[in-house]
Amino acid sequence: MGPSGAVRHATGTQPGRAGSGRAVTRTLSDDPLGGTVRRTVLPSGLRVLTEAIPAMRSVSFGIWVAVGSRDETGPQAGAAHFLEHLLFKGTHKRGALEISSEIEAVGGETNAFTTKEYTCYYARVLDEDLPLAIDVMCDLVADSVIEAADVETERGVILEEIAMHDDEPGDEVHDLFARAVYGDHPLGRLISGTEETVTPMTRRQIHSFYRHRYTAPQIVIAAAGNLDHATVVKLVRQALRDTPLDTDPATPAPHRPATPAVRTRPAATLVEPKESEQAHVILGCPGIDRLDERRFALGVLNNVLGGGMSSRLFQEIREQRGLAYSVYSYASQYADSGLFAVYAGCAPGKVDEVLELTRAELARVAAEGISEAELARGKGMSKGSFVLGLEDTGSRMSRLAKGELLYGDLMPVDELLTRVDAVTLADVNTLAAELLSRPMSLAVVGPFGEHDFSA
Known part of the structure; x- marks a missing residue:
């Protein structure tokens, strides 16, 4: 019996080591707030996790690869994102049109996204069409052709995407802030790469990145909805048979280590002059990493400071003074680092006042902490947003994959809620005093x- 009543035991014909030649299956939880979660490690080291939710009539199916933009060298910047585009262009079995039309013909949807630490390819279909989704998605991830002509086509698409991003100052300021904190470290680079790195990238470079990085031990497959775990595992094994992911026995790759911690730059101010009607600013500092036990207290602190319409910053800057339409705080966490920041979008002439109020509020919370009422509200927001976010198969599928890929374990829902409930006023105020007293970096995009x- 696991924490909070979670069931953790082996099932089937095992035990056995993941790389021993036999699949190893465990039931991770029979969660009263969710479905039955099972995990199978295939002999190749690839992992399959499912959550069976019989009340649903749909299934979300995702293939998650532990490769992101931070795994690129400088000249490779943008390779993971480039590859994400190319895998939809055709395999030895299907062309690009077939990949999209087969799923759309049954009313399903497919998409993908690249982050700094992982890449995800997913489909959402009716439960009866899950075998088709598994076959198509496994095919495109495991056996893409990556034709030279497709590389040139998608290069143009990606360069347009980069140019479009440059026309969105509200997005650009987040990348500028990451550069202010991380500098030339991969966490400070654009996920898409730049025109200077994407333009000369060759088909050979991308294909080499694909084959060296997309290996079975680095991959987690997750599915949630009206499904049967054994059937999903069987269909995945069939779809991957005789592909480059059908490999010799291996052990799953461990989740990305948290040490050594990423070295951040001294606090800096970066300004990107841009003729725009609105100024976009981010004020923040290095935060905590993904496995830091204080992450639950940070979630509460973030909610109190800028996590909603009742937050301090929203009330002070927008509701009482009308200085900005959008103002919020956020925390980003990686394996070995993190960020805490406040964003505001306002008229250029109001930037100084917005920054003054933001700095004052952060200093006040660092010195005085938050109140018991704010603690209760912040904890309620954390619990409510988490549980309400699990009301569709896509979010449940993502939770399975991220638990396995990023944390090495799936925390049951009731245990997570218990961890939030256990956060004390002292926990939050101690973290606030330490975090919000750090030197702050500033990123600004606007007509300056x-x-x-x-000042």
């Missing part, structure tokens, strides 16, 4: 030439 943002 010479302007002193340090």
Whole structure:
């Protein structure tokens, strides 16, 4: 019996080591707030997790690869994102049109996204069409052709995407802030790469990245909805048979280590002059990593500071003074680092006042902490947003994959809620005093030439 009543035991014909030549299956949880979660490690080291939810009539199916933009060298910047585009262009069995039309013909949808630490390919279909989704998605991830002509076509698409991103200052400021904190470290680079790195990238470079990085021990397959675990495992094994992912026995790759911690830059101010009607600013500092036990307290602190319409920053800057339409705080966490920041979008002439109020509020919370009422509200927001976010198969599928890929374990829903409930006022205030007293970096995108943002 696991924490909070979670069932953790082996099932089937095992035991056995993952790389021993036999699949190893465990029931991870029979969660009263969710479905039955099972995990199978195939002999190749590839992992399959499912959550059976009989009340649903749909299934979300995702293939998650532990490869993101931070795994690229400087000249490779953008390779993971480039590859994400190319895998939909055709395999030895299907062309690009067939990949999209087969899923759309049954009313399903497919998509993919690349982050700094992983890449995900997913489909959402009716439960009766899950075998088709598994076959198509496994085919495109395991056996893509990556034709030279497709590389050139998608290069143009990606360069347009980069140019479009440059026209969105509200997005650009987040990348500028990451660069202010991380500098030339891969976490400070654009996920898409730049025109300078994407333009010369060759088919050979991308294909080499594909074959060296997309290996079975680095892959987690997750599915949630009206499904049967054994059937999903069987269909995955059939779909991957005789592909490059049908490999010799291996052990699953461990989740990305948290040490050594990423070295961040000294606090800096970066300004990107841009003619725009609105100024976009982010003020923040290095935060905590993904496995830090204080992450639950950080979630509460974030909610109190800028996590909703009742938060301090929203009330002070928007509701009481009308200085900005959008203002919020957020925390980003990686295996070995993190960020905590406040974003605001406002008229250029109001930037100084917005920054002054933001700095003052952060200093106040660092010195005085939050109240018992704010603690209760922050904890309620954390629990509510988590549980309400599990009301569709896509979010449940993502939870399975991220638990396995990023944490090496799936925390049961009731245990997570218990961890949030256990956060004390002292936990939050101690973290606030330490975190919000750190030197702050500032990123600004807007119509500014010479302007002193340090006041």
